[in-house]
Structure formats: C-alpha cells, structure tokens
Amino acid sequence: MNETDIKFLEDSFKKYYFNHFDLISSPQRTPEREFGYQKFNSGMFRHISLKDDKELHLLFMQNIPSDVYCSNAYYSFPNSPMSEKDWKEADLIFDIDAKDLDLSCRKNHTISICNECNEVSKDVNQCEKCNSTKLEKKSLPCKNCIDASKIEVNKLSNVLIDDLGIDKENIYVYFSGNEGFHVYVFNSQFQKIGSKERSELVDYIMFRGVIPETFGMKKFKPNRSLFPDFNQKGWNGRFSKQVFGSKSKRSKIISELLDNGYSSFQKLLDNVSENIGVKIDPNVTMDIHRIFRLPGSINSKSGLTKILCTDLTKFDPYTDACFLNDDSVEVLANCPIEFKLKNKKFGPYINEKISLPTYAAVYLICKKLAIIA
C-alpha cells in the first residue's frame, strides 16, 4: 500500500477512534489479557499488557493501528513470552465466516487481483492479462452471505444453550468487521478446558465424527426402537427433523434405513452433517492463545467496525458497522462489481477517477480496489 493511501486510512481511522471511544469496550479483567496491534504495512506487535481503558485509548492514539487484538485467554503475566505467560483460562470463542459456507453467490462478488501485474478481474483462477496463477482474492460479501452467516449463528446458539447448558446472557455475538460473526461465551464451565477438549467441543458442534450407533443403527441385529424421535433434545431431535421430516414419515424412513444397512447409514450421517452441523472455523475455537480483533476496533480488511449485535435479525453490517465520516475524497477506483454502504449503492467502477464519501473510499482502498487520486 502506498504512503498516500496509508496516510488517508490512518487519518480516517484516527478520527473514528477519537470520536468513538464509547464503542471500544475494554474486556473484562483487562490487566490479565494480552493485547496486540498491527500498523499498515508492518508486522504484528503483541504480548502487550494494559491496565485499563485509559491505557487502551492511549494505544490507539499513539499508534493509530490498522488492527487491534485482544486475547480470549487470561494470564498471570500477559506481556511475557508465550511460554512464561502462565495461562489461566480462556473465553470460548467461535468464528463464523461467510467464506467457509460454500455459498453459490460467492463467485458473483469475488474479485481476483493479480500479484504479478495487479490486474483486477472478476473471480478467475488465472490472470486474464499475464496468465499468472498467483492471485489475491477479495470478496465484497453480499446480503445473502450475511444472512447465511446469521443462520449459522442461530444454529450455534441453539446447541450452546440446549446441549451445552450455556446461559443466553453469557453469549455475545459480534459482527467481525468483514465477512462474518464472532460468538463469545463468557463464564461457562468451559473456561478452563484446553485445546484438545475444545477441539472435541468443535466436533460436537459441527456434527463431525458421528457413528451410526449414536443414532440407533447397529451393525448386527439392528432394532427400530433405538432410532431417535422428534421430541428428543439435542442432536437426536435435530437428526429426526432433518432425516424423517415429519412424524408420519418416520416409520417408513426407518424401515428404509434398516434395509439399506450400516455403511449406507454412515454415508447418510456424513451428508446430514453438512446440513445440521454448525459451520464454525475449528482452528479458531481450539486455539487458546489466540488474539482476537477487539470489539469496537476497525477491521482493516474493510474499514467496518467489529461491533456487538444486540438484535441479530435486524442487524445490517453495511449500515450498523459503518462509522466513518461522509467527507468526500477523490479516488482512482477499479472495482468491477457493485456494493452498498449506508444504504447507498456504489460501483461498478472500471479504472475511473471518482469522488466518494470517506467510508466508501476506505472500503475500496482496504480491499485494494482503489487508491487516492
């Protein structure tokens, strides 16, 4: 990224931070957390400890970071090297990202930027200009992406509450600032469990590693009375809804399943997993030393803010997470697809010089689809 663009982004970010400290929530037990930040065109600074809000705000003002992170873990010595931090516990965090949902709309709003010649084109596997395969993909997620992610968030909440006994009040859903949601669980029985245990929890939530016996199918002498039913809690109930559809079909479908046998039941489970399993990023949840984007901070991949969603159904990231100002700025834009911010349509722009409000200019520059003119 060139100097002028960086200067513009830093100025815009700084203005936002100065005016919106109220949105930047310093996490509970701040002194036990590890913080980290990045500046534009530079590496990660981490292993930072902060006492309180004041120090956090100072970090923002002194460094004008592009991204700010905070650990889900609590440590005795958060600013020591990893091996000496003395890990105490960690909040349980889930990442739901539209890019992991295999949505058919993706190809319509994914852009390929060639690493060799900078050519911008709609989603391709090879640069149309120089044939290079080294492409950077940028996505401008659409409403469908956000809606599909919301469905996964709701699926996740159900499993967390019904199966894992988590209080609704302890679940916080944040828009990640780019293509999905981060779901935080505080004060649960899982605070102190390690990475392996969290990985098991992930498999449970994603409905992975299921064996036929769990849903009543046995290798030898299978028995129809063992199959799950609609009124059962947890995966049994969800399985029934997905596989039997309605109560009247249950008996007939069980007969079919028994006829088809054990190995075909295993295949069925694998298919069912695609539908009823929650699509979370497993690596995020099992990492107990990770630092996560700080709520209230800007995501430099988009210029949108990571923000708490109090009403997920109504939440629209392109209005509710877009906080930068409307001051207009001239940019050279190359964005072959249309996008919407603050209820206004923009683009497509084919290598053209245009005047845009700051929030839209930042969005495009962050996506590497525009530069300051």
Added chain:
Amino acid sequence: MLVLGQDEKAKYPFLADAGEYLKDKGFSLVQFGSDPVLKLSVEKALHRIKVAAAGEVYKSDLIDGQASKDYVLEREVFSFLLAIVLIKLTGMSTLIKRFALAEARRAENYLEKDLGNASNKSKIDLATRIIYDLFNIEIIKENDFFVIPVSDYLKHSVTFHEREWKLINRHVENGKVFLTPDKTVRLIRKELGNYISSKIINAPKPSMIPGLENIVDELILISKKLTPTYTIITGEYPPCIKHAIDVLEKGENLPHSGRFMLATFLLSRGQTVQQIAPLFKNAPDYNPRVTFYQLNHLAGTSGSATKYTCPSCEKLKTQDLCFITKECDNIINPLQFGKKRKQ
C-alpha cells in the same frame, strides 16, 4: 477422608494405607519371606502380578464383592501390598504399568457393580465418593444414568481413541453428559491406573527380603520379555501424508490443518525446517517468511519452545485428511505407519 469397611478394603486395596494396615495386623515385611503361612500371600501376590503382566484381570476370592472370611479379606489386601513390594524390588517400570492397569480394571469392575446396584444407595454413594475424592469429578445419579458436566467428560475422554467416546456420540443435554455405570467407570480407568501407579512409584523401595530373591528374579525375567521394541521396516509415508504432498505439488490449496499435519509429521521423522519449507513453495499463498516462522514455531525453535506433534488418525478423519489404506494396519497416529511391533 473416606472411611472404608472391610469389604471395601479388599475391593479397593489401593485406598488403604499400606504401612498402617500391616502394622495394624502386627506383621513386618521380613516375615513374608520366611513364614510358611504368610508365604501363601506371597504366592498370591506373584500370581496377581503374573496375571496383570499377561494383560488379564486378577480374579479375587471375593464372592459378590464380599469377603467370606476374615482371612480371605486379609489375603486380598496383603497380596496387593506384597505385589507392590515385589514390583518395587524388581525396579521394572513395565510391571508397574501393567499391574496398575490390571488393578484399575479390577477396581473398575467393582465400581461398576456398586454404581449399577440400584437397590443399595450406600454402595452407589461410596462409589461416587471414591470418584469424587480421587478425581474431583462430581457424578449425579439421574434415573438409570449418571450425569457429569461436559467439561469434566472432555477432560477425561480426549485421550480415548475409540470414536464412541467422542462427545458427539454421547447423549448431551443442558451441559451434562449422560453415562451408563460401565461408561462412567471406564472414563476414569486411566486416572485410576495413574493413581495406582503413582502410589507404587511413590512408595519407598524396600530392601531385599530374604527368601524372596527367586521370585523377584522370575518377575524381572517376565518383565524383560514384555518390553516391546519398535523397528522401522519401511521409510514409506502414510497415505494422508502422500496425499498432502500431492496436493501441494499440484499447486492446489492444502488447508491449514493439512499443512500442520504434514509439517509436524516430517519434523518428527527428523527432517529440518530447511528441508521442509520448499514443499510449500507451490502453495497459492506461499510466503517464505511466514512459512519459516510457522515451521520454526512447530519445531519449537521459536516462540513457546513447545514441539508440536502430528495429530492422531482420529483427528485427521474429522478434518477430512485421512485416506486410510490396508497398509495403515490399525495405527492410531500417522507416525506409526510402517513400524512393526516386534514382541
């Protein structure tokens, strides 16, 4: 502190204070080497170890968990304590492991019976107390099941390789896992084994008891035959690793979990970071700086100094990275591929 009845001491001898028990009964260890009556207990101890070494569970003289006569009970406890003394005298860790496991399984049988004994609440209480006191797991009886918090279940079940122990294959409701008595007890087998082996390891090593030298020699011989040696017979890579290398060679994207598997596998096989890094050159998002950073991290040469190991086959299955073939031969980790156990 648990107060044990006579029968409980026979069923769970590892809960008894060994030294105190002998003193209470007015015996010293030396007597076991010479006294012909006490020698019966020594023979029983020897039998107990041999059975354990063979991978079996020792069957005691208890009938329905009850000692019919006082001397039967005494011999039960003596033989356990003496077995520990004999194992200490051999100094063989293989015997400690096998004995602790077998004794854990024996206790497991009793715990299971006690838990499943719906008519006798005091037995259920004692069994749940033992599990709580020893392993800090609170088990609550709910109808025919025992329920434990999911987090406690996970702490103990993650070491199991069988799929049925995955949380997804359990009945989970409201933050609790529902288990039958046998699964409840099976869950703590390893801890029970660890508890018993730590008791043996921490017991002071006695000096040789005159009259028992031959028995100790016999046990050492048994133990030596047991120690397995692993020999590598082939340097071939397992199918999961071959697949990962194929994907990279084609310039296709290998997910993070696949890269983790490949790197940790090759590091464990003794390759260096410099040897491994070029493999990732074809990856669509290749960045040498990041690759070296991550490889050094996995190798433990930077960052936390933790060396990461290759994930288990079970884990890889759930990550869609397993491409099992006949040659895998029931291994549980790709690192075991091509190694043959020589007995």
